Amino acid sequence: MTSRRSPAPPGYPGPPLYRSYPHLKEEFERRIAEARAAGKVTDPRDAQITRLKDEIQGLRQRLASRAGIAELTEFKIQALSCLAAQHHELQQLRADTAQLRNVHPLPNR
Numbered sequence: 001m002t003s004r005r006s007p008a009p010p011g012y013p014g015p016p017l018y019r020s021y022p023h024l025k026e027e028f029e030r031r032i033a034e035a036r037a038a039g040k041v042t043d044p045r046d047a048q049i050t051r052l053k054d055e056i057q058g059l060r061q062r063l064a065s066r067a068g069i070a071e072l073t074e075f076k077i078q079a080l081s082c083l084a085a086q087h088h089e090l091q092q093l094r095a096d097t098a099q100l101r102n103v104h105p106l107p108n109r
Contacts, residue, residue: 097103
């Protein structure tokens with residue numbers, strides 16, 4: 001197994017854990033090699049890439065659902081506009097009928 005760290009500077013013996021407990025180093029390297037041979041993700045960067053891809057997919061789905069929200073918002077605006085126009089027309093008809101003398105209001109039920 002290759003180390004990802006730069007070599008120790010001259011006069012510095014390296015990480016104390018590996019000097020004091022070489023059997024732990026060997027055990028760790030053996031387990032890593034077995035996990036890689038079994039196809040398990042041992043590199044945290046690979047796990048992070050997978051997690052970020054899943055997060056991006058979720059965000060894309062949310063963005064797509066917001067497109068549906070935009071359509072619903074447009075429908076709501078159009079519906080309110082129609083209601084406002086109908087209300088204005090009713091007010092205008094009521095004002096027109098109030099000026100006529102031969103129109104009588106219907107009794108309330």
